[in-house]
Amino acid sequence: MTSPRRRSERQPLADKMYEVLLGQFTDGRWTAGEPVNIGALSRELDVSQTPLREALARLEHTGLVRREALKGYRVAPLLTxxxxxxxxxxxxxxxxxxxxxxxxxxxxxxxxxxxxxxxxxxxxxxxxxxxxxxxxxxxxxxxxxxxxxxxxxxxxxxxxxxxxxxxxxxxxxxxxxxxxxxxxxxxxxxxxxxxxxxxxxxxxxxxxxxxxxxxxxxxxxxxxxxxxx
Structure with missing residues (x-):
């Protein structure tokens, strides 16, 4: 079980990654339906995958990304x-x-x-x-x-x-x-x-x-x- 202290230390990084990813959407880096490669993002942003997954889970609640079973995250498709x-x-x-x-x-x-x-x-x-x-x-x-x-x-x-x-x-x-x-x-x-x-x-x-x-x-x-x- 993750200690409360470790969770509190990790959360600011997850918050930062949420803002970074949200900024990437705003800047037009992602396209509708594009798969999200967490490993590549981890290397690019020089962070572990855990805060990225937490940030993506938050983005899922906004409707911007979707989590697919056994496939990971994908940018949501264009609204019909x-x-x-x-x-x-x-x-x-x-x-x-x-x-x-x-x-x-x-x-x-x-x-x-x-x-x-x-x-x-x-x-x-x-x-x-x-x-x-x-x-x-x-x-x-x-x-x-x-x-x-x-x-x-x-x-x-x-x-x-x-x-x-x-x-x-x-x-x-x-x-x-x-x-x-x-x-x-x-x-x-x-x-x-x-x-x-x-x-x-x-x-x-x-x-x-x-x-x-x-x-x-x-x-x-x-x-x-x-x-x-």
Whole structure:
């Protein structure tokens, strides 16, 4: 049995490996469906396989990798068009409700943080795709937390891994200019939050999710085409 001390010493390394692997997904190193060679990773990163396995187990919970019996880990396949449609439909149910609740309990600090997230997104170059997704996610997480409903927030975060699963395998494709489009839609949500208008905040969030759905479905077609070449 592993001693508590040894576990506590190993955990920070497992945490670090989780961040390293997550960074590799963000940087586009991995492709959908690619097998994960733990031995090669161990040699490349100069760490034992144990913290890598722990990091991969955490990534499995996000939906980014899958563990196959007797085969090890493999990067999750690209979401199907049906899965992506249903994922965005789920967000269209959940996120307007969170925006409604957030608009009922705004604070100056919250509004400033949301505005900063909007402004950050507006200044990004779409060529830096990972920065785009990170800024977008920050905006949505701020609203999820401000809704002050742990069940809604947990439900949103449970979708987060699947959203990342698509995001990390996306290419620019049809998404050129997406940061600017998303920033405009985010700014409309922010304006409704500033006005303290729950119905308007909900409506603007729903419109944003519907527009985002159209964009990601178009981009999925571009990703699928690139993977089939």
């Amino acid at each position: 068009e049906f899965e992506l449609t249903k994922l965005m439909d789920a967000r269209a149910v959940l996120e307007p409700a969170m925006a409604y609740e957030a608009a009922r309990r705004t604070t100056p600090e919250f509004l400033d943080a949301v505005l900063d997230a909007v402004d950050t997104l507006a200044t990004l170059d779409s060529a830096v795709f990972s920065d785009y997704w990170k800024a977008d996610e920050r905006f949505h997480l701020l609203i999820a937390k401000q809704a002050d409903n742990p069940f809604l927030e947990t439900a949103y975060k449970s979708l987060g891994g699947q959203v990342q699963r698509f995001r990390f395998f996306a290419t620019l494709g049809s998404a050129r200019g997406a940061p600017g489009l998303a920033a405009e839609e985010h700014r409309a949500v922010h304006a409704a939050l500033v006005a303290g208008d729950p119905d308007e905040a909900s409506a603007k969030m729903r419109l944003h999710i519907e527009n985002a759905k159209a964009r990601v479905l178009s981009d999925r077609a571009a990703v699928a085409s690139s993977l089939s070449r």
